[in-house]
Amino acid sequence: xxxxxxxxxxxxxxxxxxxxxxxxxxxxxxxxxxxxDEQGVDEAMLxxxxxxxxxxxxxxxLSPTRPNSPVGKFxxxxxxxxxxxAFGTPDVDAAAAAFLDRGMRVLFTPPRPAAMxxxxxxxxxxxxxGVLVELVTHT
Amino acid sequence: xxxxxxxxxxxxxxxxxxxxxxxxxxxxxxxxxxxxDEQGVDEAMLxxxxxxxxxxxxxxxLSPTRPNSPVGKFxxxxxxxxxxxAFGTPDVDAAAAAFLDRGMRVLFTPPRPAAMxxxxxxxxxxxxxGVLVELVTHT
Numbered sequence: 001x002x003x004x005x006x007x008x009x010x011x012x013x014x015x016x017x018x019x020x021x022x023x024x025x026x027x028x029x030x031x032x033x034x035x036x037d038e039q040g041v042d043e044a045m046l047x048x049x050x051x052x053x054x055x056x057x058x059x060x061x062l063s064p065t066r067p068n069s070p071v072g073k074f075x076x077x078x079x080x081x082x083x084x085x086a087f088g089t090p091d092v093d094a095a096a097a098a099f100l101d102r103g104m105r106v107l108f109t110p111p112r113p114a115a116m117x118x119x120x121x122x123x124x125x126x127x128x129x130g131v132l133v134e135l136v137t138h139t
Numbered sequence: 140x141x142x143x144x145x146x147x148x149x150x151x152x153x154x155x156x157x158x159x160x161x162x163x164x165x166x167x168x169x170x171x172x173x174x175x176d177e178q179g180v181d182e183a184m185l186x187x188x189x190x191x192x193x194x195x196x197x198x199x200x201l202s203p204t205r206p207n208s209p210v211g212k213f214x215x216x217x218x219x220x221x222x223x224x225a226f227g228t229p230d231v232d233a234a235a236a237a238f239l240d241r242g243m244r245v246l247f248t249p250p251r252p253a254a255m256x257x258x259x260x261x262x263x264x265x266x267x268x269g270v271l272v273e274l275v276t277h278t
């Protein structure tokens with residue numbers, strides 16, 4: 001059902017500075033940028049490697065466009081660092097339904113539009129060992 | 140130089156419980172277990188997907204064997220959750236030297252034995268956007 005690590009979401013205060021650091025230190029390049037007004041986030045995707053399900057693994061750099069956004073609140077309470085991890089699935093609707101069937105909390109039903117034209121939902125960290133888990137399908 | 144996301148390290152208080160959760164919720168299976176006495180950690184590797192550099196991406200579940208170990212201290216201060224992310228490289232010695240040349244802190248020089256017969260070192264989170272970064276080469 002979950003066929004890859006799709007991305008690691010990293011919260012940062014200054015997106016351009018974070019992009020520059022990841023380029024200079026690691027050689028990772030931005031392949032996609034987007035502002036998601038609904039989530040209050042300015043984001044950049046950096047492709048790291050291809051995966052054997054025909055997709056890829058990315059770093060997703062996230063900076064808030066407003067302090068009261070989810071990423072803004074995360075930065076205020078935890079500081080910069082890993083915000084969430086995302087698993088790729090061929091069918092995020094079926095995956096969300098399966099987790100609901102197991103009695104787990106699924107944050108967005110139905111899944112919402114996310115980075116690079118994908119659709120995604122989240123599992124709550126209190127039920128996932130302290131990890132905010134995203135489930136994502138690229139269309 | 141860095142060719143894949145090798146693994147995501149997740150700190151947990153009870154390793155067997157965490158293994159069971161990851162199997163039941165996500166279908167991920169343990170492919171390797173080890174106690175690293177030097178690091179004071181009991182760990183399990185769960186293979187998620189293959190990568191296009193001929194290796195794979197894993198989750199690494201980590202529980203402390205003693206409270207004053209690095210993972211024990213992390214759990215005491217931050218609670219369960221993502222502890223570090225690891226990038227795979229064909230030559231961890233060369234990668235470590237390159238980061239040292241750029242004036243960055245490299246925690247173990249030379250790199251130390253790590254999971255599954257690998258050798259690894261770390262970059263400090265204060266210089267990497269709040270992320271503890273491991274560099275790893277599988278031999």
